[in-house]
Amino acid sequence: MSGAGGGRAVGYAALAALAALPFFLSSYFQHLAVQIVIWSLVYTGWALMGRFRLTSLGHGAFLGVGAYVPTLLWNNYGVTPWLGIPAAMALAVLLAMVVGYPCFRLKVVGHYFALVTLALGQVVLLVIVAAREITGGSLGMTPRAVGHSWYALQLSDKASFYAVALGAWLLGIAAWHWVECGMQRPALEAIAEDEEAAAAVGIDVLKEKLRITALSTGLTALGGALYAQYLMYLNPESMSGVGISLQIVFAAIAGGMYSMFGPTVGACFTILLNEGLRVLFGTHFVGAANTIYGALLVVFIIFMPRGIVGLAERMVARPKPPGPAAPVVQAAE
Amino acid sequence: MDIYLLEAIINGLLLGGVLALLSLGLNLIFGVIDVVWIVYAEIVMSAMYGVYWLYSYYHWPLLLACVAAIGIGALIGVLVHVVVIQPILGSAPINQLLATGGLLFFLQSLATLLFGTDYRNLGIRLPVIEIGDIFISFSRLIAFFMALVGAVLLYLFLAKTYLGTAIRAIAQDREIMGLMGVNERRIYVITSAIGGGLAGLAACLLVLQYDVHPFIGLTFGPITFMVCVLGGLGNMIGGFIAAFIISQIIAVGGYYFPVEVAEVLAFVFFIVMILVRPQGILGK
DSSP states (O other), rough: OOOOOOHHHHHHHHOOOOOOHGGOHHHHHHHHHHHHHHHHHHOOOOOOOOTTTTOSSSSHHHHHHHHHHHHHHHHHHHHHHHHHHHHHHHHHHHHHHHHHHHHTTTTOOOOHHHHHHHHHHHHHHHHHHHHHHHHGGGBOOOOOOOSBBTTTOOOHHHHHHHHHHHHHHHHHHHHHHHHHSSHHHHHHHHHHHHHHHHHHHOHHHHHHHHHHHHHHHHHHHHHHHHHHHHTOOBBBHHHHHHHHHHHHHHHHHHTTOOOOOOOHHHHHHHHHHHHHHHHHHTTTTTTTTHHHHHHHHHHHHHHHTTTHHHHHHHHHHHOOOOOTOOOOOOOOO | OOOHHHHHHHHHHHHHHHHHHHHHHHHHHHHHHHHOOTTTTHHHHHHHHHHHHHIISOOOOOOHHHHHHHHHHHHHHIIIIIIIIIGTTOOOHHHHHHHHHHHHHHHHHHHHHHSSSSOOEEEEEEEEEEEEEEEEHHHHHHHHEEEEEEEEHHHHHHSSSHHHHHHHHHHHOOHHHHHTOOOOOHHHHHHHHHHHHHHHHHHHHHTSSBBBTTTTTHHHHHHHHHHHHOOOOOOOHHHHHHHHHHHHHHHHHHSOOOOHHHHHHHHHHHHHHHHHHHTTTTOO
């Protein structure tokens, strides 16, 4: 990002254009826009950890907490989502800390970290299913509908919801910016590179990892909460567990997890691709869209691990020595 | 002792056999190639469809369909390695894991495309054996013994044959073995075929007990990974023991609590164990 005034002006103009977007779109495209913005937030949240080699395969856990807690509070106690969502985020962060603290303390990394998080995603999924008395189990549940209400965050027009989601997404981008420009990024990159060495130069490895994990999981929970409020329907499979956790990982990687707008591009790409293929194939070939999507993912990970944005950056930028943000490829053994 | 508790323990033992069988192939792949096939459960799913299709649609004899399914598993295993893993063998392990994850989506969606999302079964109902007041599922009993047979055969192959020795040697030190004249590439392809074939074998036994649908891999995939990691990734005997521990937690837990709670207990046990003993129960 060029920090110059010109760059900033472009940024504000782009933001204004984004804010005005729904007024130019039909209801169907508004629906797509809301989905894209919400998932962009979730993917950005995941990439905050993913880019530093904290590969979580269990972000569905935090998505699930974010989705269910505000709805349960609203349905059972009439607590407004404006309080319920922060509560859900706090709970998600707490959950992340309970699992993250021992993981980081005992240096669980790589495969093992990925598989612990995968298990965590399953735990949340199973708890939601097991608590079917209050969550409806596999059948899912709906927030108690009260018609158009800001208090209940149930907005009948998509443009209003889009505005809310866009605000949340901006929060995610701001968090990314904060990490990118603060002392956190070099510290976390050093940790991703070599934990022992980072500790030796005085980086508090545990604290840095916990901080980025808290940020990442809190934003993911926020995204989950907004998605549930928007759809007005929750079910355990689409809100937690392995399937959705992997979807988060892949969309973020496809877009480019090392760039601020990479995950957002990933959300645009995956959602538009999915819709496009769905329209193209109609309902005759259920699964065709995802088959192509799956094949593309494999191609992405093999040939362009930095995603779409990474590829674009490489094509635009003049050749220069790889910056510190470059992914470290292990030497072939 | 409570008769139902005894029944739960015995059924847990049999479930352990199925889990052990599932974990064999995954463990072999990890131990030798040092790659986690997140797609493993989906290979099992594909082979289950293979059995279903050959048996129900083309009316092959069941045994022949099962042999074919093992072949299908082996073929997919080779393809996974040659197409996906080989090009990125040198990159970060987590990338390899994620690449096979992309394959997971691919196989799942392909199955949806080809077979739809219906639950399908062979329409074979194997008898339930009754000993005293205890009911034991016959298909689980077969799975249990096949797991034992599979494990013993794999052990003999690895311990007694030249190829098996080469595979074990590669697992121990991949750099030196190249110098010793072992063709690393060939060994990896063969290992992948065996790993996929074991997935096919597991599929033959699972298809007797469960309905096939495109997302069935998500139901037992996580448990399979858990078993492998708990036993120490790449450690076959550890995997076997872990399979029985996990299955007992699920079975006995399921006796006292709802089954989801029992599974939660198993996953929590797994998370705690990974923190306490990341090298697995039999690790050094």
